[in-house]
Amino acid sequence: MSRTRLYRHGVLEAEGFPVADVSDHVADPSCAVWFDLCSPSPEELAVISEELGLHKLAVEDVLHDRQRPKLDVYDSHLFLTVYGERLDADTGQLASTEINIFVTRTALVTVRANDAFDIGEVTRRWDASRDLAKHGVGFLLHGLLDVVVDGHFEVIQALDDQIEALESDLFDGQPSRHLQRHTFALRKSLVAFRRGALPMREVVNSLLRRDLHVVEPAMAPYYQDVYDHVLRVAEWADSLRDLVSNIRETHLAQQGYRLNDIMKKLTGWAAIIAVPTMITGFYGQNVPYPGSEQPIGFWTSAIIIVAASLGLYLAFRKRDWL
Structure with missing residues (x-):
């Protein structure tokens, strides 16, 4: 199921129209078109590629899962890969949704690997900042990246809370097997999260380059704000990685101490x-x-x-x- 929006001169003019009608608007410089595809077939991607003149290497990356978060620059468009993250509070398992983004001068195309990422939150974010819609595709891309990075913030906060609870369990005499399993699950989730969140520094920083002509001067502070959030997430993730390692080492030291006490x-x-x-x-x-x-x-x-x-x-x- 696809979702579409059309902005003309910074005003939302239409939404929910067929993707086939997009070609009627992308040639108009006063328009900014967005459409979203969830798990599209290769044939659907081929049609869109022909309509927008997308590079075949970028289309191939969409068809191959687990791409590294990145920004590729082509003659007629940009291609981004980012990940929407969500943490299961009960199991500590991380769920990732790959989001591939094509950016042209008048169109933003999002291709999601599955529907776990809440694309409705993106449209709500756009509606809450209607005064910025006059900046076209740069406004649309900012809203999407802002939601993705906010999701990273929620995940890292949840990981921090669970690791803090793990520290309490470490000194409260919780069962050793439960502690080991929980520590391993959190460490695994943290490693997977860092793999998707840390490269966002390069992605957002590259978008701020003036030679790409994606971010207008008026939108630069908003992108800089997203970049600051990305840096905070990256630093937080690094500190949590060290903390999980310390918890694991402390747990092993406690086991050694208990063994020595038993042997005595x-x-x-x-x-x-x-x-x-x-x-x-x-x-x-x-x-x-x-x-x-x-x-x-x-x-x-x-x-x-x-x-x-x-x-x-x-x-x-x-x-x-x-």
């Missing part, structure tokens, strides 16, 4: 048990000894066992081994 206790009890074994072994010799076969021998061995075991126990307790 086992060694202490083994030493205590060894004393009665040694004494009863001595008194079990098949030779005469003082008190042999007499009650005094039994009481002597029993007193020695109790005294030695109690002495070792108190000594180990004093050193916090038991």
